[in-house]
Amino acid sequence: MRGEGMRTAYFGFCPCCEKETNQVHVVDETTTFNIGGVDVTVPDEYYQCLACGDNYWTGACKDALELAYAEYEKITGKKWKGIYHDK
Numbered sequence: 001m002r003g004e005g006m007r008t009a010y011f012g013f014c015p016c017c018e019k020e021t022n023q024v025h026v027v028d029e030t031t032t033f034n035i036g037g038v039d040v041t042v043p044d045e046y047y048q049c050l051a052c053g054d055n056y057w058t059g060a061c062k063d064a065l066e067l068a069y070a071e072y073e074k075i076t077g078k079k080w081k082g083i084y085h086d087k
């Protein structure tokens with residue numbers, strides 16, 4: 001599930017096409033992960049190339065999944081230990 005974020009159009013290098021293309025930089029879009037049965041919504045940031053349609057992340061982007069694990073810990077008071085936890 002994704003919420004609408006802020007999109008900025010620009011012209012830049014796409015690592016998928018390996019050339020300069022029209023792209024959008026998306027920030028503050030929300031992504032919901034289901035972690036161990038708990039829905040965790042976190043802000044996401046990524047780039048999308050309009051030529052090939054691929055999304056990609058750079059080192060400057062936050063890792064949404066890592067944020068989701070931290071948020072899970074806040075919600076449940078438990079540390080996420082992997083997919084087989086509590087089973």
Ligand SMILES: [Zn+2]
Nearest residue numbers: 014017049052
């Ligand atoms: Zn591309």
